[in-house]
Amino acid sequence: MRKAGVVLVIVFLMAAGCRESSDVHRRTQYLMGTVVTITVAGLAEEDASRAMSAAFEEIRRLEGVLTFFSEESDLGRINAAAGAREVLVSAETIEVLAEALRISDRSGGAFDATIGPLVSLWGFEVKDRFVPPKEEIERARTLVNWRNMSVDPNLRTVRLERKGMKVDLGGIAKGYAADRAAETLRKHGVSSAMVAVAGDIRAVGEKAPGVAWHVGIQHPREPGAVLGSLRIADRSVSTSGDYERYFIKDGIRYHHILNPATGRPAAASRSATVLAPTTILSDALSTAAFVLGPEKGIGLVQSFPGVEAVIVDREGRVHVTPGLAGKVEGLAS
Ligand code: ADP
Ligand code: MG
Numbered sequence: 321m322r323k324a325g326v327v328l329v330i331v332f333l334m335a336a337g338c339r340e341s342s343d344v345h346r347r348t349q350y351l352m353g354t355v356v357t358i359t360v361a362g363l364a365e366e367d368a369s370r371a372m373s374a375a376f377e378e379i380r381r382l383e384g385v386l387t388f389f390s391e392e393s394d395l396g397r398i399n400a401a402a403g404a405r406e407v408l409v410s411a412e413t414i415e416v417l418a419e420a421l422r423i424s425d426r427s428g429g430a431f432d433a434t435i436g437p438l439v440s441l442w443g444f445e446v447k448d449r450f451v452p453p454k455e456e457i458e459r460a461r462t463l464v465n466w467r468n469m470s471v472d473p474n475l476r477t478v479r480l481e482r483k484g485m486k487v488d489l490g491g492i493a494k495g496y497a498a499d500r501a502a503e504t505l506r507k508h509g510v511s512s513a514m515v516a517v518a519g520d521i522r523a524v525g526e527k528a529p530g531v532a533w534h535v536g537i538q539h540p541r542e543p544g545a546v547l548g549s550l551r552i553a554d555r556s557v558s559t560s561g562d563y564e565r566y567f568i569k570d571g572i573r574y575h576h577i578l579n580p581a582t583g584r585p586a587a588a589s590r591s592a593t594v595l596a597p598t599t600i601l602s603d604a605l606s607t608a609a610f611v612l613g614p615e616k617g618i619g620l621v622q623s624f625p626g627v628e629a630v631i632v633d634r635e636g637r638v639h640v641t642p643g644l645a646g647k648v649e650g651l652a653s
Contacts, residue, residue: 346358356501360372374505375508377504379500399436399480402480407478436487436488457584494603499556536549537593540561540590552595595629601624622642627641628643
C-alpha cells in the first residue's frame with residue numbers, strides 16, 4: 321500500500337515534469353538587427369508554433385516599415401523629405417513617433433528620435449571607429465531637435481523641418497515590436513509567453529499559474545553575469561547599456577547611446593533598466609533614463625504610473641526606485 325503510494329507520487333512528478341518541459345516552446349530569429357527570442361508556454365507544439373511564426377512575421381513586417389537602412393521604408397521616406405515636405409506614413413509609424421515625441425518632451429530632450437545625424441556621424445555600425453572632430457559633432461548636433469519634427473495623427477503625415485535631419489528609432493522600435501508581437505501571440509490564443517527583442521522584453525501573462533516570468537538584468541561590466549533578477553507578469557522590461565555597442569579609444573569608452581545635449585556618448589550611467597506596462601514605454605524610458613543618469617532618471621520614471629527602474633551609475637553604484645526596493649533578487653546591497 322505504502323509502496324504503491326510512493327510509486328504513484330513518482331509517476332505524478334514525472335508526468336508533471338514532462339508536461340512542464342513539453343509545453344514550453346522557444347524559438348529564435350535574427351530580426352531588426354538583433355536576436356529575437358519568443359517563448360510560449362501552456363500550448364501544444366503545433367498551436368505554439370503557429371503563434372510564434374505569426375509573431376515573428378509581425379516583427380519582420382514592422383522592421384520593413386521602421387528601418388533606418390532603406391529608402392522605401394516610412395523612415396527612409398521621412399528622412400529623404402527632410403526640409404522639403406511632409407510624408408504620408410502608416411498608422412504604426414505615427415504611433416511610434418507620437419510616443420517618441422511624448423517621451424522627448426517628458427525627458428527634456430534626453431530621449432530624441434531625431435538623433436539620426438549624430439548616430440550616423442559616430443557610425444557605431446561600421447568597423448573603423450574614430451572620435452569625430454568637434455566641429456562635425458557640433459554641426460550634427462544642431463540638426464538634432466525633436467521640436468523640429470511634426471507628426472499629424474489625423475492626416476497621418478510626418479515632417480522634418482530642416483534639411484539633413486534624420487529620425488532614428490533605435491531607442492524605441494524594438495520595444496514597439498515586442499508589444500506588437502505579444503499582441504499577435506494573444507490573438508493566436510497564447511496567454512503565457514515571453515518576447516525578447518534583444519534587451520526589450522515583454523511578458524504575456526505568467527509562466528505558469530502563480531509563477532511569474534524570471535528575467536535577469538545583465539551586469540554592465542561582467543559579461544554573462546547577472547546584476548540581479550526580476551519577476552514579471554504582464555509587464556515589460558528594457559535595459560539600455562554602454563556595454564553592447566562601443567569602442568575604447570585612449571582609455572575612454574565610446575558607446576551608442578548619445579546625449580543630445582553634448583552630441584557625445586552619455587556619460588552618467590553604465591546601464592538603465594526600466595519596468596513598464598508596455599515595451600514601447602520601457603524601451604524609450606530606459607534610453608532616456610540612461611542619458612539622464614540616476615537622480616534625474618529615477619525622477620523621470622517615477623512620474624509615470626506603474627514604472628520602475630534600476631540604474632547603474634558611472635561608478636557602478638546601483639539605484640532603484642522605491643517601488644522596487646527589495647524586489648531585485650540577488651542584488652548585492
Ligand atoms: P539598444 O538599442 O542597445 O537596445 P537603446 O534602446 O538604449 O539600446 O537604444 C539605443 C539606440 O537608440 C542607438 O543605437 C541609437 O540608434 C538610438 N539613440 C541613441 N541615443 C539616443 C537618444 N538620446 N534618444 C533616442 N534614441 C537614441
Ligand atoms: Mg531603449
